[in-house]
Every structure is written in structure tokens, then in C-alpha cells.
Amino acid sequence: MLNVFRILARGAAARAGEDLFDRNALLILDQQIRETRAALERSRRALAVAIAGDRAEARRIDELEARARDLEARAIAALKGGREDLAGEAAEAIAELEAERDAVRAARARFSAEVARIRGAVADATRRQAELERGRRVAAATEAARRLGARTAPCEAATLREAEATLARLRTLHAEAADTEAALDEAAPGIGIAERLEREGFGPSTRPSGGAVLDRLRREAGLAQQPSA
Known part of the structure; x- marks a missing residue:
């Protein structure tokens, strides 16, 4: 031994x-x-x-x-x-x-x-x-x-192989984040397309504007805007 x-x-x-x-x-x-x-x-x-x-x-x-x-x-x-x-x-x-x-x-x-x-x-x-x-x-x-x-x-x-692996991991994380955001959008159907239609001027506005607020204030003050001759 x-x-x-x-x-x-x-x-x-x-x-x-x-x-x-x-x-x-x-x-x-x-x-x-x-x-x-x-x-x-x-x-x-x-x-x-x-x-x-x-x-x-x-x-x-x-x-x-x-x-x-x-x-x-x-x-x-x-x-x-x-x-x-x-x-x-x-x-x-x-x-x-x-x-x-x-x-x-x-x-x-x-x-x-x-x-x-x-x-x-x-x-x-x-x-x-x-x-x-x-x-x-x-x-x-x-x-x-x-x-x-x-x-x-x-x-x-670090070696090139390790750096490449890190980059691949980052790309995977970014892809997962994008997929998550897309899934959240899909979870509320109609909201995304409604906002796009509103921005393009189709249908009534769902958000208050400065002009609409001013008209409301004029009406409350009894100063409704006279139509132009």
C-alpha cells in the first residue's frame, strides 16, 4: 500500500x-x-x-x-x-x-x-x-x-463564448417582455383599436379637450358663443 x-x-x-x-x-x-x-x-x-x-x-x-x-x-x-x-x-x-x-x-x-x-x-x-x-x-x-x-x-x-451567452440571455428577456406587453394588450380587446380610431378622428372623443372645457365654462357663465354672421 x-x-x-x-x-x-x-x-x-x-x-x-x-x-x-x-x-x-x-x-x-x-x-x-x-x-x-x-x-x-x-x-x-x-x-x-x-x-x-x-x-x-x-x-x-x-x-x-x-x-x-x-x-x-x-x-x-x-x-x-x-x-x-x-x-x-x-x-x-x-x-x-x-x-x-x-x-x-x-x-x-x-x-x-x-x-x-x-x-x-x-x-x-x-x-x-x-x-x-x-x-x-x-x-x-x-x-x-x-x-x-x-x-x-x-x-x-470573460470569454467570447460567455459574452455571446449573455447577449442571448438579454435577447430572450427582451423578447419575453415584448410578449408580455402584447399579451396585456390582447387581454383588453377593443381598447387598443378604439384609441387608434379616436386618434384618427373617427367617432366622439373620449378624453376632455381644452376647447370643450372652455365652451362648458361659457355656458355656465351665460356667455354662450354667438354664431358668427
Whole structure:
């Protein structure tokens, strides 16, 4: 039984972790994108430093070869001038320059291969980063649309479905009120049509008017209006 409880506890913890990840997936993705963007920027800077170093090595080779050529010219001149000793020293220096040049060339060949590999990796990472950020924009739009159509927590704002249900309820209430008023009108047959006929001037008026009251007052005062000649 204890083993079952342990399994259930691990399962509940795993489910809670998955639910937490699902609820915050977009936030997690944003942070991961920030971190991968920073790592990519560091890789680009490292590549730029490596390329700059390779160019510096190329200039170093050119300088060594230039110095070697200069010493060769001077050594030949010394030999022609009978200075075997100076020519010998120049030959030693030229040999050292050529050895250094060859070492730099070999190192640069290995370095160039590594730079090419890093350049390809950075290019691939750049492409994947761009695709990731495009996907993030689509995911954000999809998540916003999903939140419009479904509630994920009791305290979230109203959804379109809820608003539509409220509008339908209001329309039902309004229709019921209109039906009630119509039923009340129908409960007193003849009243509605009598009022309409009276307003149109058909039949005697059922409501006192100012003119009728004035005529009554004149009659009571003995001032009945004389007919005009």
C-alpha cells in the first residue's frame, strides 16, 4: 500500500509539473529564446575574434616573408662584398624566419578548418534561432486566440463564448417582455383599436379637450358663443 501511495505521489507531482509547464509554456519559451539569443551572440563574437586572429596570422606570414626576402637581398650583397660572416648570420636568421613562417602556416591551416566549422555551426544556429522566433510569434498569436475561446482559470476575464451567452440571455428577456406587453394588450380587446380610431378622428372623443372645457365654462357663465354672421 505504501508503494502505491509513493507511486501516486510521484504521478501527482509529475502531473502538477506538466500542468505548470503547460500554463507557462509561452513564458518559458520566451526565456529560452532570450538565452539562446544571448548564446548565439556570444558565438558570433567568438567567431569574429577567431576570424580577426586568422587575418592577423596571415599578416604575420606576410611580414615574415618580407623580412626573409630583405635579408636574402642583403646576404647576397654581403657575399658579393666578401663578407661571408655576415652572410652566414643572415642565412641563420632567414632559416629562423622561414621556420616560423612554416609553423604559422601549419597552425593557420588547422585554425582555418576550425573557423570554417564554427562558421557553419553559427550559420545553422542563426537559421534555427530565426525559425524559433518566428515560431514564437505564431505560438503567441495562437495562445491569444485560444484564451479568447476557452477559460483556463476561474479568475480569468470573460470569454467570447460567455459574452455571446449573455447577449442571448438579454435577447430572450427582451423578447419575453415584448410578449408580455402584447399579451396585456390582447387581454383588453377593443381598447387598443378604439384609441387608434379616436386618434384618427373617427367617432366622439373620449378624453376632455381644452376647447370643450372652455365652451362648458361659457355656458355656465351665460356667455354662450354667438354664431358668427
